Amino acid sequence: MATQKQIQLAKRPEGMPSDEHFNFVETEVPSPNTGEVLLKTLYLTVDPYMRGRMTDAKSYVAPFQLDEPIDGGVIAEVIETQSEKFNKGDIVIGHLGWQEYSVAAEDNLRKIDPEAAPVSTHLGVLGMPGLTAYFGLLDIGQPKEGETVVVSGAAGAVGSVVGQIAKIKGCRVVGIAGSDEKVQYLTNTLGFDEGINYKTSNVYEALKSACPDGIDVYYENVGGEIGDAAFSLLNKFARIPVCGAISSYNKTEKDLGPRVQTKLIKSSALMQGFVVNDFAKRFQEGAEALGKWVKEGQLTYEETIVEGFERIPEAFIGLFEGKNLGKQIVKVAEPDIAVLPHN
Ligand SMILES: NC(=O)c1ccc[n+]([C@@H]2O[C@H](COP(=O)([O-])OP(=O)(O)OC[C@H]3O[C@@H](n4cnc5c(N)ncnc54)[C@H](OP(=O)(O)O)[C@@H]3O)[C@@H](O)[C@H]2O)c1
Secondary structure: OOEEEEEEEOOOOOOOOOHHHEEEEEEEOOOOOOOEEEEEEEEEEOOOHHHHHOOOOOOOOOOOOEOOEOEEEEEEEEEEEOOOOOOOOOEEEEEEEOEOEEEEEHHHEEEEOOOOOOHHHHHOOOOHHHHHHHHHHHHHHOOOOOOEEEEEOOOEHHHHHHHHHHHHOOOEEEEEEOOHHHHHHHHHHOOOOEEEEOOOOOHHHHHHHHOOOOEEEEEEOOOHHHHHHHHOOEEEEEEEEEOOOHHHOOOOOOOOOOOOHHHHHHHOOEEEEOOHHHHHHHHHHHHHHHHHHHHHOOOOOOEEEEEOHHHHHHHHHHHHHOOOOEEEEEEOOOOOOOOOOOO
């Protein structure tokens, strides 16, 4: 019987996750039944939201179970099929375990075209992070030409797309990120108007000078003191899509800061939290728009690809250390049959 490696949640972290929270387990490669396929994992995504699933607090997604495989978005190749919908060599995306091989029901998979774009982009700019940027900025942020949009976590998967869409919409865009290299990437490669390194500057002062007309949209990815600084510069009727608060995900004590109520009242600002799945019915629209902008060269992207199944925990932990530029992805294996022209 063939065996494979799988990563299970060994322990619930308090604070920053580390190797002890992940368990590498040898399991049997499963066999597909009717309506199912056997998949070889090619690429998988590690995302900040997975940190929330490692705790057992009630949230919008169920927690990972102890001694069960961690799961998330995976690009895989069909290597055995009991399904009429899929052939051997098809490339699919699905929500699967952190393991080298998986069996999945045909209805839980979507075929993707490896000719159209690198398959890994379906985990980044053309996938969940891209859609998060698209709907959070356009539906909640409602940016208008000439307005100032500030985005935190700006050099990451979501933030880099937010800023570029805001530029497409004719806004002044200021990005906040954690290194000079990232700031240069924002301004030199992505066309942001200004970038701020939050680790080396007073964010409030830097924002004040980068946003002489105040802030109309603050796209929140990070929270904490960076959010506090942006809240002090809101214009009348500003909008604040609250996408994430990564600065608090590994905190062990309560994350208290300046209260926002008076700032919202004074600016008549609208602050709205969301999860990307709130827009699930419109994913097709978002994917088409993102795909068109990428094709036209209006939207560019970066992927930080770590190679090797063993390095999945390292890639995940790296998200909280700012190791990634653009989307963090893990390349697990080459396909057996398919040819991936772009990867
Ligand atoms: N609401 C939703 O449906 C939804 C969907 C996807 C993502 N999100 C949220 O959106 C945010 C960005 O996600 P992503 O997938 O695009 O991740 P990402 O930005 O590609 O990666 C995480 C980045 O966060 C920054 N970071 C880490 N710890 C930080 C801290 N303590 N303070 C400030 N910055 C820190 C790091 O960049 P630096 O080098 O700049 O520090 C790191 O590269 C996260 O908060 C995530 O939870 C929400």
